Amino acid sequence: MEIKARIPGTVVAINVQVGDSVKTRAILGVMEAMKMEQPIACPADGVVKEIRVSVGDKVKPGTVLVLVE
Numbered sequence: 001m002e003i004k005a006r007i008p009g010t011v012v013a014i015n016v017q018v019g020d021s022v023k024t025r026a027i028l029g030v031m032e033a034m035k036m037e038q039p040i041a042c043p044a045d046g047v048v049k050e051i052r053v054s055v056g057d058k059v060k061p062g063t064v065l066v067l068v069e
Contacts (some may be wrong), residue, residue, distance in 0.1 A: 004064050
């Protein structure tokens with residue numbers, strides 16, 4: 001499944017690595033938007049297959065941040 005940005009912002013933290021097992025509601029990373037930190041939560045259990053952003057990247061709504069399988 002694709003974990004996408006819901007709002008425009010800047011990636012300020014990535015808390016997982018490729019190959020990590022994650023549980024529902026695990027915090028995959030953090031974005032800063034409108035001067036507030038927004039956690040990026042995983043909607044289901046899975047394994048991180050790909051991380052498509054880096055800390056400091058500015059993203060638009062709909063940008064794929066992480067792939068979880």
